[in-house]
Each structure stands twice: as structure tokens, then as C-alpha cells.
Amino acid sequence: MSSLYMGKNRHFEQAAMQLRIEQLEQQNEELLAINRMLRKKVKEISFLHGVLTDLIKTYDFEGTVEAILDMAMKITNSEAGFIALAPRVCDRLEVIAARGQFEPAVKEYLQNNTCLVRGCFSSRVVEFTSNHAAFKPLRQRDAFLRSLMAVPLQVNSLVIGVLILMHRHHGQDTHRIEYTDTDRSSVLSFAGQAALILDNTRMKIEYGRRDVYLKSISALTSAIDAKDTYTRNHSRNVARYAVALGEGLGLSSEELTHIHFGAILHDIGKIGVPEFILNKPGRLSPDEFQTIKEHPTIGAHILAPIDFLKEALNVVLYHHERYDGSGYPKGLKGEAIPYTARLVSIADAWDAMTSQRAYRGALPLETAVRELEQGAGGQFDPVMVNVFTGIIKSKPEVMISG
Structure with a gap:
């Protein structure tokens, strides 16, 4: 009886041991599979890391x-x-x-x-x-x-x-x-x-091209300003005043960037205007005035191929439009004139009035402000004039030509 019990007990022990061995073998296979998968993943990650490192360069x-x-x-x-x-x-x-x-x-x-x-x-x-x-x-x-x-x-x-x-x-x-x-x-x-x-x-290439374009255009703008002894730094002044007005109107940073580019480049079409017309001290003849009226269209044609300046084209083409519809080149009226062009036209006029010109001296600030206010609703957007004159009155030191 005792030997029979011991035999059965030994049999159960052997069966339990065999089961344990099989479980360990299965766990070992699972661990090996996990190890193979991890090795494969490490290999993939190492490969991807190498690939991406090369691409970054x-x-x-x-x-x-x-x-x-x-x-x-x-x-x-x-x-x-x-x-x-x-x-x-x-x-x-x-x-x-x-x-x-x-x-x-x-x-x-x-x-x-x-x-x-x-x-x-x-x-x-x-x-x-x-x-x-x-x-x-x-x-x-x-x-x-x-x-x-x-x-x-x-x-x-x-x-x-x-x-x-x-x-x-x-x-x-x-x-x-x-x-x-x-x-x-x-x-x-x-x-x-x-x-x-x-x-x-x-983006690197695009910004690289943008930087090259802007440096080239800035040089070109400086050359245009230099053609007229009395309008040196005009484009930069207009850009500064236009951005100040844009900030006063609560425009976004992206909109201010477009306005800055447009203002810097607003007179780029004058590259096609003879110097004797730009520097003429007296009144222009009808033919001469017609020639100078072409500069917005010339400027727009110059900038049209440059993708990142698309938004600035409205400023270049329409900054001589008047709020009452009597401007050029299209005779647009009121809010049909792009708001960026309406804004820059005020900044352009302000710098023209407060700078020394061939045909007159710089106007006093009070006189120039009065001229803007009288032009509100005729030449200029009245809401924008109100904001701009408010900036001038609160910060007169930053609103003079530099």
C-alpha cells in the first residue's frame, strides 16, 4: 500500500516537473521571440536614425x-x-x-x-x-x-x-x-x-530666396530713393509710419509684414521714370504727369513673379487711389480700394508733407495734421486718418522723417 502510494506520488511529481519544463520552454520561446522583435525594432530605429540624419544634412x-x-x-x-x-x-x-x-x-x-x-x-x-x-x-x-x-x-x-x-x-x-x-x-x-x-x-530654401529677394529689392529701392535728392529714405519712412498705423488699427503681425513690404516697395515702379521728371522743381506738364502715373503699374509688373510678395502688390498698384474715386490707376472708390493701399497712402502723404521736397520745405506737424484731416473722406479713408492723427498727437517724436 505504501509503495503504491509512493509510486503514484512520484508519477505526479514527474508530470508536474514535465509540465513545468514545458512552461519554461514556452516562456523561453516567447522571450526569444520578443528578443528577435526588439532586435528588429532596434535595427529599424537605427536605420531610420541614420537615414533621417543624412536627410537633415x-x-x-x-x-x-x-x-x-x-x-x-x-x-x-x-x-x-x-x-x-x-x-x-x-x-x-x-x-x-x-x-x-x-x-x-x-x-x-x-x-x-x-x-x-x-x-x-x-x-x-x-x-x-x-x-x-x-x-x-x-x-x-x-x-x-x-x-x-x-x-x-x-x-x-x-x-x-x-x-x-x-x-x-x-x-x-x-x-x-x-x-x-x-x-x-x-x-x-x-x-x-x-x-x-x-x-x-x-522653408529654408523659401526663406533663403526671400532674403535674397529682399536684399536685392532693398538695394533697388535705395537706388530709386537716391534718384531724387529730396526723397532719400522716403520708402523706409513710409514703411515705419504705415506699420505704426497698422498697429493702431490692431492688425495682425502677418498683415503688418505685408504692409511693411508693400510700403518699402510702393515706389519701385519709379525705376522706369526719368530722373529729370522726379527732380523737376516746378509743376509737371500733362505728359510728365502721365509718365509718373505709370509707376504703380510698372511696380506691380516688376513684383508679380515673386510669390511671397503677392499681398504687397495691392499696396504697390493702388497706393495712389483716392477714397472719393478720383485717384489712379483704376479710379477705385472707398472700400473698393484694398485696405493696405488706403493705409500706405496716408503714410506716403505724411512723409511727403513732413519732408524737404524740391518744390517746398517740410510742413510743420500741425499744418500736416490739418491737411490730413481736410483730406479725410476725399483723398483718404476717414477712419484711418482719425487713428493716424491720434498716433501723431500722442507720439509726435516718432512720427517725423528720419
């Missing part, structure tokens, strides 16, 4: 775009791909980079059928495989296409573009047909950082 926009596409294709083992900018005006993707082999009709179809990747503009990944109805038009244009994945390039909540990746091959066993969960997670991590780098590179 790239200051050329085209080079950055191409590098992003190359890396995305490498991460996902894609055979072809595109980067397209999100459509702004028309419903058409603008492909700015393409890699790999594909039929030209594929690119054209993707550009003209934004609906195919519309989900990306809602921050979603879009995928199509060969048996998907929406993928058939692409297969008809390129029989070697196997699948497509479109990933949003997003900065904060704004989708700035789409990364389109494709498996395309003759059906080789060594090439994938569809994208995996790992592909998706890896390229999404990459796309988030790549979009920031792409946007930063674009």
Missing part, C-alpha cells in the same frame, strides 16, 4: 525629395514609387519625384485621379492589391504592377504630400506581391519624420 529640395523616396522604397522593398504634393487649387496631384521602372501612363493616371489616394488626405494609409477594383485601371496601364501603398506626408494636422509605393515585377518569388504590417509601421514612422524634414527644407 540635405539642403537641396530636389535632393531631399529624391532621398526620401529612395529610402521609403528601400524600407518597404518597393520596385517603384512617387512623391506627390497635395493638390491646392485643382484636383490633380503634382508628382515631384519618381523612381523605379513603370509605364508613363501610370504616373499620368495617378496625377489625374486624386480619388485613388484621397484617404491620405484624411491621414490614412491607402492600399490596393491586384484583385481590388480600383487597382484594375493601373494594371491595365502596367501589367507588372502587383500592389500599391499610399502614405500621407503630414506636418501636424496638414497633409503636404503623398508617398506612393508600388510592388512591380514579373512575378518572381524573390519579390513581394503585397505590403506587410511591418512595411506599414516602418514606412509610417519614416514618413512622419521625412515630412517634417521635407517641409523644413522647403
